[in-house]
Amino acid sequence: MKKGKPAKKYSQAARVHDLIRLIEARHGVTIAEMAEETGVDRRTIHRDLAAIHEAGYPLISDWEDGRKVYRFITRFRDVPPITFTLQELVALSFFRTQLHFLDGTPFREDLDAVFRKVSSVLPPRYAAHMERIAEVSVPLLQGRRDYSRVGDGLRSLRDALIYQYRVRLSYQAKGQGRPALYEVDPYTLVFYKGGLYLVGYAHNRRALRTFAAERITAVEVTRDRFEIPDDYRPSERLRDAFGIVEEEPLSVAIRFSPELAHTVRDRIWHPTQQVRMESDGACILSFTAGGRMEIIAWVLSYGAHAEVLSPPDLRAEVARVAAAVAARYVSVGG
Numbered sequence: 001m002k003k004g005k006p007a008k009k010y011s012q013a014a015r016v017h018d019l020i021r022l023i024e025a026r027h028g029v030t031i032a033e034m035a036e037e038t039g040v041d042r043r044t045i046h047r048d049l050a051a052i053h054e055a056g057y058p059l060i061s062d063w064e065d066g067r068k069v070y071r072f073i074t075r076f077r078d079v080p081p082i083t084f085t086l087q088e089l090v091a092l093s094f095f096r097t098q099l100h101f102l103d104g105t106p107f108r109e110d111l112d113a114v115f116r117k118v119s120s121v122l123p124p125r126y127a128a129h130m131e132r133i134a135e136v137s138v139p140l141l142q143g144r145r146d147y148s149r150v151g152d153g154l155r156s157l158r159d160a161l162i163y164q165y166r167v168r169l170s171y172q173a174k175g176q177g178r179p180a181l182y183e184v185d186p187y188t189l190v191f192y193k194g195g196l197y198l199v200g201y202a203h204n205r206r207a208l209r210t211f212a213a214e215r216i217t218a219v220e221v222t223r224d225r226f227e228i229p230d231d232y233r234p235s236e237r238l239r240d241a242f243g244i245v246e247e248e249p250l251s252v253a254i255r256f257s258p259e260l261a262h263t264v265r266d267r268i269w270h271p272t273q274q275v276r277m278e279s280d281g282a283c284i285l286s287f288t289a290g291g292r293m294e295i296i297a298w299v300l301s302y303g304a305h306a307e308v309l310s311p312p313d314l315r316a317e318v319a320r321v322a323a324a325v326a327a328r329y330v331s332v333g334g
Helices: 012-025 031-038 042-054 084-098 106-120 125-133 148-163 261-265 292-300 312-327
Strands: 061-062 067-072 165-172 180-193 195-202 207-212 216-225 250-256 274-277 282-288 306-310
Touching: 012 031, 012 042, 012 067, 031 042, 031 061, 042 061, 042 125, 042 216, 084 106, 084 125, 106 125, 106 148, 148 165, 148 180, 148 216, 180 207, 250 292, 261 274, 261 282, 292 306, 292 312
Parallel strands: none
Antiparallel strands: 061 067, 165 180, 165 216, 180 195, 195 207, 250 282, 250 306, 274 282
16 A cells, blocks of 8 residues: 555455456456555555455466466456367267266366356257267276365365365374364365365475375365465476476386387387497486386286396395396295
């Protein structure tokens, strides 16, 4: 608020009305600008923005020139009609069939609602064709997560992600008898191996944490808003991980037998990977990544066709695990 500018004395309803007019009139307005215009502090502005959202206004936030600005989504009557070719509709149908790992989540419900809207405006012939196309691909999702028990919590979490509300999570970690409580600023959802993970700042841990969505047993959305740090880049954060676990990167080299080399060399396992073919048809895959146990599990999935060459301690650990597995299959009589 500018020095000497008297604070406005009026109700929240009147102030919210002024804020709505201010947001509509400008291409984007910051918290500081709204506080200056209305003569209240930033915390009050956050509460007013929450009231605007709860009233049904499509309020969003964006970053412009290093400033976070708030605006309303353009009204649909101002958006030109969007047309699709038959090929594009077919591609959408194919994409839809690949997302069964989202069953039980609000994201699947929202996706189905989108396709119902698309089908409702299509001629019956084309709608039937889209349904037929949806049946020509069958995803095999072995071991997919069951989100049916946590659907309500994910619905709350979805809204908290969109509107940047702090949440209180009850989280059942592996090996713990009782769920742990976290106060979290939810930053990003990560999709990994058919599963959903939440990355956010845990205030009671004072650090970023990753939460498996199916282990979130309860979600309480607070009215406190948060700001995502300017230097937070989710894609860069996991760049050095082999999977979802962040650990000190290892320089790894693995030899794959000639029988399975072709299944390894043509796929991208990590951005840092290099593949070298051997004269006997084998290949050596090298990369630098963290996530020791994830790497070990992946190597062991190839059985005798994969051999860790380096680093030595990783090779020794894989050997110990393989020996323990083999021991389970040895009969009592040897």
